Amino acid sequence: MAPRYYTVTWDQLHRDGKALAWRLVERGPWTGMVAITRGGLIPAAIVARELDCRLIETVSVVTYDEEQRGHPQVVKPPQAALESQGEGWLLIDDLVDTGTTAKVVRAMLPKAHFATVYAKPAGKPTVDTFITEVSQDTWILFPWDTEPQFIAPIAKARGNGGGGQ
Numbered sequence: 456m457a458p459r460y461y462t463v464t465w466d467q468l469h470r471d472g473k474a475l476a477w478r479l480v481e482r483g484p485w486t487g488m489v490a491i492t493r494g495g496l497i498p499a500a501i502v503a504r505e506l507d508c509r510l511i512e513t514v515s516v517v518t519y520d521e522e523q524r525g526h527p528q529v530v531k532p533p534q535a536a537l538e539s540q541g542e543g544w545l546l547i548d549d550l551v552d553t554g555t556t557a558k559v560v561r562a563m564l565p566k567a568h569f570a571t572v573y574a575k576p577a578g579k580p581t582v583d584t585f586i587t588e589v590s591q592d593t594w595i596l597f598p599w600d601t602e603p604q605f606i607a608p609i610a611k612a613r614g615n616g617g618g619g620q
């Protein structure tokens with residue numbers, strides 16, 4: 456079955472990122488933030504700005520090649536947060552889908568608070584805080600993966616031309 460798509464604009468991502476920050480400010484203060492690259496970088500920047508958080512670490516997990524899932528590989532560990540096992544740290548990603556990435560990172564930082572902007576049902580149990588849930592068969596299209604393009608008028612796309620004149 457063809458996947459459905461949920462298109463997220465820059466404006467929406469900013470709004471949803473701020474909504475996440477409102478939830479997280481209640482749970483602070485935070486020692487710092489670990490962004491799961493690459494998708495977590497922009498949500499982490501939005502949340503860090505709102506929480507006035509200056510200490511940003513990254514962890515890099517490579518799982519997907521386009522829409523195909525492979526074996527997760529930790530390309531860069533979250534060095535600064537490892538000793539405390541993530542206690543007092545926020546772990547930020549754009550979304551959880553199957554929860555594979557989350558499980559790999561949570562194994563390294565079991566005491567961190569894991570927050571994402573979007574969540575699918577299979578990954579939901581791995582997240583402490585998220586904003587919007589979409590169905591498992593939905594592919595979320597982020598603004599950095601898309602660009603606006605011309606779309607034919609509905610009448611032309613249906614092949615029945617225009618009316619009048």
Ligand SMILES: O=P(O)(O)OC[C@H]1O[C@H](OP(=O)(O)OP(=O)(O)O)[C@H](O)[C@@H]1O
Pocket residue numbers: 491492493494495516517518519520548549550551552553554555556557578
């Ligand atoms: O819950 P999962 O099934 O693991 O999927 C979620 C992960 O997949 C995407 O990252 P991806 O591995 O595509 O890398 P990227 O962030 O560098 O684009 C997304 O940013 C999450 O990190």
Ligand SMILES: O=c1[nH]c(=O)c2nc[nH]c2[nH]1
Pocket residue numbers: 519550551552593594595596597600
């Ligand atoms: O851009 C993305 N959208 C998704 O829905 C998704 N799930 C895993 N990885 C993803 N990347």
Ligand SMILES: [Mg+2]
Pocket residue numbers: 491492493494495548556
């Ligand atoms: Mg990612």
